[in-house]
Amino acid sequence: MEITKDIKYVGVNDHDIDLFEGQYDVREGGMAYNSYVVLGSQKVAVMDSVDAHFVDEWLGNVDAALAGCTPDYLVVQHMEPDHSAGIASFMEKYPAAQVVASAPAFKMMVAYFGTDFADRKVVAKDGSTLDLGGHVLTFVGATNVHWPEVLFTYDAADKVLFSADAFGKFGALDYDDPEGWACEARRYYFGIVGKFGKNVQNVLKKAAALDIQKICPLHGPILDENLGYYLDTYNTWSSYQPEDRGVTIAYASVYGHTKQAALELAEALRERGQEVSVFDLARDDMAEAVEDAFRYDRLVLASVTYNAGIFPFMSTFIHTLAEHAYQNRKVAFVEAGSWAPMAAKVMRGEVEQMKDIELADTVVTVKGAVDDASRAQIAALADELSK
Numbered sequence: 001m002e003i004t005k006d007i008k009y010v011g012v013n014d015h016d017i018d019l020f021e022g023q024y025d026v027r028e029g030g031m032a033y034n035s036y037v038v039l040g041s042q043k044v045a046v047m048d049s050v051d052a053h054f055v056d057e058w059l060g061n062v063d064a065a066l067a068g069c070t071p072d073y074l075v076v077q078h079m080e081p082d083h084s085a086g087i088a089s090f091m092e093k094y095p096a097a098q099v100v101a102s103a104p105a106f107k108m109m110v111a112y113f114g115t116d117f118a119d120r121k122v123v124a125k126d127g128s129t130l131d132l133g134g135h136v137l138t139f140v141g142a143t144n145v146h147w148p149e150v151l152f153t154y155d156a157a158d159k160v161l162f163s164a165d166a167f168g169k170f171g172a173l174d175y176d177d178p179e180g181w182a183c184e185a186r187r188y189y190f191g192i193v194g195k196f197g198k199n200v201q202n203v204l205k206k207a208a209a210l211d212i213q214k215i216c217p218l219h220g221p222i223l224d225e226n227l228g229y230y231l232d233t234y235n236t237w238s239s240y241q242p243e244d245r246g247v248t249i250a251y252a253s254v255y256g257h258t259k260q261a262a263l264e265l266a267e268a269l270r271e272r273g274q275e276v277s278v279f280d281l282a283r284d285d286m287a288e289a290v291e292d293a294f295r296y297d298r299l300v301l302a303s304v305t306y307n308a309g310i311f312p313f314m315s316t317f318i319h320t321l322a323e324h325a326y327q328n329r330k331v332a333f334v335e336a337g338s339w340a341p342m343a344a345k346v347m348r349g350e351v352e353q354m355k356d357i358e359l360a361d362t363v364v365t366v367k368g369a370v371d372d373a374s375r376a377q378i379a380a381l382a383d384e385l386s387k
Helices: 052-066 087-093 103-113 182-207 227-238 257-271 286-295 312-323 343-351 372-385
Strands: 007-009 012-014 031-033 036-039 044-047 073-075 098-101 121-123 129-131 136-141 151-155 160-162 214-216 244-252 276-280 296-306 330-337 358-367
Touching: 012 052, 036 052, 052 087, 073 087, 087 103, 098 103, 103 121, 136 182, 151 182, 182 227, 182 286, 214 227, 244 257, 244 286, 244 312, 257 276, 257 296, 257 330, 257 358, 257 372, 276 286, 286 296, 286 312, 296 312, 296 343, 296 372, 312 343, 330 343, 330 372, 343 358, 358 372
Parallel strands: 044 073, 073 098, 098 121, 160 214, 244 276, 244 296, 296 330, 330 358
Antiparallel strands: 007 036, 012 031, 036 044, 129 136, 136 151, 151 160
């Protein structure tokens, strides 16, 4: 695939993977591991490698794109194994090539490959350049987006930003995602990059000074239209601001009473004109629930009381939100129990540790089954969340 006249795509599609990073469901769409070749008039650079299962295919793609040329550099922007597994094979196949990476990346190479290719390495820093002839690559430090060694790379000639894992999404490139870019990009961002909003903000400020016409991430499609939308969306996500007005309801239920309260609340909110998404934390994809919790400006946590605390799936969900720096939202609680409902107190204690959280005044308590008293609380909470 041709990105520009001098930049070729040499990545691969993974249709066999079921869980990305061992936890994110990608069974339907698969995953892309992107790599690129930049053909300068004097030298040639290959941008990143691929997952270990696809190194031979990748090297074949590189060979085809080189069309008889010999690569001078392998640029390593990110050392995560799905982007770096082919480094040693590449360096063996092309003994005259040098590897270009940040200083922390070379330390990681020692850990992964037993060598930092000392006699063939070029250490790149924020602002340093690599002249290929007609294409000067400028390196942009992107520390902790989302690993400490990450670099972005900018080619001013073709106005292309190689953005490492930023702006990536789940899905192979030959998968026609019916939901477009945002849904799986959002799930990818908040699951993998979301903790590092401050660092994303820092690198977005650097990117604002560049004339960018194309963004080439290490996962997902090449972005070459409406780039303001992608940059603005990343700014919203990385500043932890709600993307849309709406309510996410996440519930953990044993015998169905908490579920009933959650569903009745969802219906009451919809009747009041609110956009609502509902997740059963024991059965639905929790990463989807995390995604929507960050997407919308209000969140309802509904849990049965369990061992004087909260149900394990709810505990995991709240822990995941905290781990990913959940903030700037309004949160409400629904609790259930047969004799001593405690879930709201426990959930409140954990949520209060998060930054800039507004707690709803109304708490729904279901003692036993949903009854007139708890339905009155559901109506009151729906009113409060609809203001």
